[in-house]
Amino acid sequence: MERFLLKKLLAWKTSPYRKPLIVKGVRQVGKTWILKEFGRLYYDNVAYFNFDENEEYKQFFDTTKNVNRILQNLSMASSQTISPKKTLIIFDEVQDCPNVINSMKYFCENAPEYHIACAGSLLGIALAKPSSFPVGKVNFMQVDPMTFEEFLIANGDSNLSEYIQTIDTIEPIPDAFFNPLYEKLKMYYVTGGMPEPVRIWTEARDVNVMQETLSNIIEAYERDFAKHPNVNEFPKISMIWNSIPSQLAKENKKFLYKVVKTGARAREYEDALQWLIDARLVHKIYRSTSPGLPISAYDDLSAFKIYLVDVGLLRRLAKLAPTAFGEGNRLFTEFKGALTENFVLQTLMTQFEVTPRYWSQANPPYEVDFLIQRDNDIFPIEVKSESNTTSKSLKKFKELFPDKVKLRIRYSLDNLKLDDDVLNIPLFMAGQTDHLIELALKEKSV
Incomplete structure (x- = not known):
C-alpha cells in the first residue's frame, strides 16, 4: 500500500520547527502502520511502545517528568535502542495515558533532538477531556481513510x-481513462478506504471476506461506544449511529433527532452525538445562512447534516449488497445518492482546512450540497449522482449572491468541463478539487 501522508510525515521530520507529533484517526484507519512504515523508510530504527499491551510502561511517566530518565527506562525495559534524530519513537494507544500525552511538553522543551510520534484510538475523545494537555508543544496530523x-x-x-x-488543463477525459475510472470508483464505493478491506479486496478479490472485515470494523466501533464515561449515553450513541443511513436516505438530509427515536429531543442526544464527532466517526456539516467570511460566522447551529467517516462503512452499515456494483449507476444513486455525497464530503475534508458547510432555503426549496472555503473565497458545490445534470440550486445561489460566486462546482458522471462559471468535475476526480479550482480560475481570468 502507498499512503500520500508519508510526504507530510517527511516534512515534519525535516522541519526546523518540529515538535512531538500526535497522530489522530479512527480505529483501524492505519495510524500505527503508517508510522512504522515511515520509521522504516526514513530512520535507522523504530522504537515502538504500546501502552495497551504493556501497561507497566505507563509507570515511567507517573514517577518523573525527566524525559531522559523516561527514555532510559523504556529502552532498558524493552531492549530497544533509542538514539537522538536516528530513531523514530512511537508511543501507541496513548488515549488512556494522560501523563504520556502531557510529557510531550517536556520532550518539546527539554529534548527536541528526539523524534516522537503518539497515536491511539479515540484520541479525539481523550484530547477533548479537560485534563492537562501540552498546548502549543505538539504538532497534529490526521490520518483519514485511503483516498480513491x-x-x-x-x-x-x-x-x-x-x-x-x-x-493540468480543463478538458474532457478520454474514454480510455474515463470508463475504467468510473468502474474503479464503483469498486471504491464497495470497499471504502479503510486499509484492511482494501488490502483483502486488492490481494484476494474475496467479496465475502471483505464484507466480513467491514462488519468487524463496525462492530469494533460499536464496542467503543461503551467507553463513554456516562453509561447512559451508550444506547443513545448506538441509536444515532444506526440512524445515519436513514438520515441520509431522506430527500432533505438535514439531521433530525426524531429519526433517531420518536419524540427524541436535541438536549437528550447532543452529548452522544458529540462523542461520535470527537471520535471522528462522523462529520458534522452545519447549514450556512450566507457565503460570508469566515464561513463559521454564518452557521445555523440548529441545522446540520451528519456523514460517516468512510463511504464503504456507510454502504455496509446500510446493508447495501456489493452486487449493486454490477447494476449500472445504482451505487451512485442508491438511497438518494447518499453514498455519493458521503464520498465527496470525504474528499473535501482532506483537501481544505475549513470544514465544509451546506446552504438551503425553505420557500421555495433550494439546497446547495456543500460550501467550501478556499483561501478567502467561498465556492458552492452541487453533487449529482448521474449524468446529464441540471443545477437549479447552483443557479439560484448565484442569483442571490452574485458578487460572491467566482466559480460554481458540480460533481457528476459527466466529463470534466468548464461551462461559463460552472466547473463540472467527474466524481472520480473529486480528490483533485483544489487543483481543478485553481486551473479553472486561471482559465476564467485569461
Missing part, C-alpha cells in the same frame, strides 16, 4: 492514479 487515488495504487492501477494527478 491511494485505492487505485493498491488495486494495481497506478497508471490511472498518475493520470488523475497530472491533469
Whole structure:
C-alpha cells in the first residue's frame, strides 16, 4: 500500500520547527502502520511502545517528568535502542495515558533532538477531556481513510492514479481513462478506504471476506461506544449511529433527532452525538445562512447534516449488497445518492482546512450540497449522482449572491468541463478539487 501522508510525515521530520507529533484517526484507519512504515523508510530504527499491551510502561511517566530518565527506562525495559534524530519513537494507544500525552511538553522543551510520534484510538475523545494537555508543544496530523487515488495504487492501477494527478488543463477525459475510472470508483464505493478491506479486496478479490472485515470494523466501533464515561449515553450513541443511513436516505438530509427515536429531543442526544464527532466517526456539516467570511460566522447551529467517516462503512452499515456494483449507476444513486455525497464530503475534508458547510432555503426549496472555503473565497458545490445534470440550486445561489460566486462546482458522471462559471468535475476526480479550482480560475481570468 502507498499512503500520500508519508510526504507530510517527511516534512515534519525535516522541519526546523518540529515538535512531538500526535497522530489522530479512527480505529483501524492505519495510524500505527503508517508510522512504522515511515520509521522504516526514513530512520535507522523504530522504537515502538504500546501502552495497551504493556501497561507497566505507563509507570515511567507517573514517577518523573525527566524525559531522559523516561527514555532510559523504556529502552532498558524493552531492549530497544533509542538514539537522538536516528530513531523514530512511537508511543501507541496513548488515549488512556494522560501523563504520556502531557510529557510531550517536556520532550518539546527539554529534548527536541528526539523524534516522537503518539497515536491511539479515540484520541479525539481523550484530547477533548479537560485534563492537562501540552498546548502549543505538539504538532497534529490526521490520518483519514485511503483516498480513491491511494485505492487505485493498491488495486494495481497506478497508471490511472498518475493520470488523475497530472491533469493540468480543463478538458474532457478520454474514454480510455474515463470508463475504467468510473468502474474503479464503483469498486471504491464497495470497499471504502479503510486499509484492511482494501488490502483483502486488492490481494484476494474475496467479496465475502471483505464484507466480513467491514462488519468487524463496525462492530469494533460499536464496542467503543461503551467507553463513554456516562453509561447512559451508550444506547443513545448506538441509536444515532444506526440512524445515519436513514438520515441520509431522506430527500432533505438535514439531521433530525426524531429519526433517531420518536419524540427524541436535541438536549437528550447532543452529548452522544458529540462523542461520535470527537471520535471522528462522523462529520458534522452545519447549514450556512450566507457565503460570508469566515464561513463559521454564518452557521445555523440548529441545522446540520451528519456523514460517516468512510463511504464503504456507510454502504455496509446500510446493508447495501456489493452486487449493486454490477447494476449500472445504482451505487451512485442508491438511497438518494447518499453514498455519493458521503464520498465527496470525504474528499473535501482532506483537501481544505475549513470544514465544509451546506446552504438551503425553505420557500421555495433550494439546497446547495456543500460550501467550501478556499483561501478567502467561498465556492458552492452541487453533487449529482448521474449524468446529464441540471443545477437549479447552483443557479439560484448565484442569483442571490452574485458578487460572491467566482466559480460554481458540480460533481457528476459527466466529463470534466468548464461551462461559463460552472466547473463540472467527474466524481472520480473529486480528490483533485483544489487543483481543478485553481486551473479553472486561471482559465476564467485569461
